[in-house]
Amino acid sequence: MPELAEAEFFRKRWHQAAAGQRILAVRLHPAAKIFRGSNPAAIRRALAGAKFTGSEARAKQMLFRFSGGVSLGVHLGMSGELRVEPGNYVAQKHDHLVLDTRKHALVFIDPRMFGRVQFHRGVTPPWWTKIAPAILSDAFTVEAVATFLRRRARAPIKAVLLMQERFPGVGNWMADEILWRAAIHPKRRAGSLRPAEVRALWRECRRVCRLALDTIAGRGKYLPPDLNAHIPKNWLFRHRWEAGGRCPRTGAPLARATVGGRTTCWSPARQKL
DNA sequence: GTATTTGTTGTTGC
DNA sequence: TGCAACAACAAATA
Numbered sequence: 001m002p003e004l005a006e007a008e009f010f011r012k013r014w015h016q017a018a019a020g021q022r023i024l025a026v027r028l029h030p031a032a033k034i035f036r037g038s039n040p041a042a043i044r045r046a047l048a049g050a051k052f053t054g055s056e057a058r059a060k061q062m063l064f065r066f067s068g069g070v071s072l073g074v075h076l077g078m079s080g081e082l083r084v085e086p087g088n089y090v091a092q093k094h095d096h097l098v099l100d101t102r103k104h105a106l107v108f109i110d111p112r113m114f115g116r117v118q119f120h121r122g123v124t125p126p127w128w129t130k131i132a133p134a135i136l137s138d139a140f141t142v143e144a145v146a147t148f149l150r151r152r153a154r155a156p157i158k159a160v161l162l163m164q165e166r167f168p169g170v171g172n173w174m175a176d177e178i179l180w181r182a183a184i185h186p187k188r189r190a191g192s193l194r195p196a197e198v199r200a201l202w203r204e205c206r207r208v209c210r211l212a213l214d215t216i217a218g219r220g221k222y223l224p225p226d227l228n229a230h231i232p233k234n235w236l237f238r239h240r241w242e243a244g245g246r247c248p249r250t251g252a253p254l255a256r257a258t259v260g261g262r263t264t265c266w267s268p269a270r271q272k273l
Numbered sequence: 274g275t276a277t278t279t280g281t282t283g284t285t286g287c
Numbered sequence: 288t289g290c291a292a293c294a295a296c297a298a299a300t301a
Contacts, residue, residue, distance in 0.1 A: 002279070003279055003280095006279075033296085033297085060279095060280080075281090076279095076280090078278070078279070078280050078281090078297090079278080079279090079280095079297090079298080079299085094298090111297080111298050111299060112280095112297045112298055112299080113297060113298085114280055114296070114297075115280090116281095151289090152290075152291090154290075154291070155290080155291060155292095159291085159292090162280085164280095164281085171280070172279050172280085173279050174279080260291095260292090261292075261293070262278095262280095263277080263278080
């Protein structure tokens with residue numbers, strides 16, 4: 001599920017329910033693979049009785065901070081999700097971590113367990129600061145994109161957009177959305193893009209990030225009721241999975257193929273090889 | 274039973 | 288060395 005904006009959506013969901021609240025109990029399965037590399041018993045000891053003091057989202061990851069100077073990093077993998085349930089919530093099969101506050105249960109669900117929970121004693125884990133500069137930051141320049149594309153010259157541009165070290169937070173649907181808006185065919189070699197196309201790609205990376213964050217995670221205090229509640233019909237997003245889907249701009253049928261190892265959707269009428 | 278999945282990492286080979 | 292391709296991880300759904 002989670003790419004840039006979904007991570008922000010889930011962070012905000014937990015934050016709004018529990019910021020400033022005390023964690024009264026921690027429920028977890030010590031053997032669950034999502035705890036790989038961490039010590040589940042240490043998580044339980046450190047969080048039980050601690051206060052939820054703050055949170056942050058970067059790329060596809062979230063960081064939740066607690067009193068006592070400990071923090072919990074969360075990556076949702078392919079099928080992870082964070083929910084807020086009522087206080088008397090009974091854990092289900094794939095609920096690997098439940099934090100109980102006075103009013104709510106904060107639940108981490110992940111059927112496929114590609115996600116991960118990382119515990120850290122300290123306000124900010126070292127790996128958190130190593131996440132690449134955000135696409136919406138000043139460090140994400142058209143020159144930086146051009147340089148990266150030159151280094152990955154022979155790879156299809158779709159595969160390059162999925163590389164987190166330069167496009168943090170971009171996942172499969174965002175990459176397709178960006179290429180569709182920039183009118184670039186996903187199979188084009190990264191090194192074959194002309195300067196005007198690199199600029200268009202850079203601009204649409206920023207636009208899609210901004211629109212996705214506003215649309216999916218809401219602005220200010222507002223949090224949409226669910227993830228896709230407000231995604232407009234003129235986004236590729238709304239048509240990419242439907243059988244017989246058509247390009248919202250040209251009306252022509254959409255194409256699908258595996259590019260860079262992932263199912264890719266594009267509009268042949270707009271995106272030419 | 275087969276194929277598919279909004280992600281990442283380790284391995285292999287060029 | 289650096290880069291590109293691919294399998295593996297795991298479980299639900301069609």
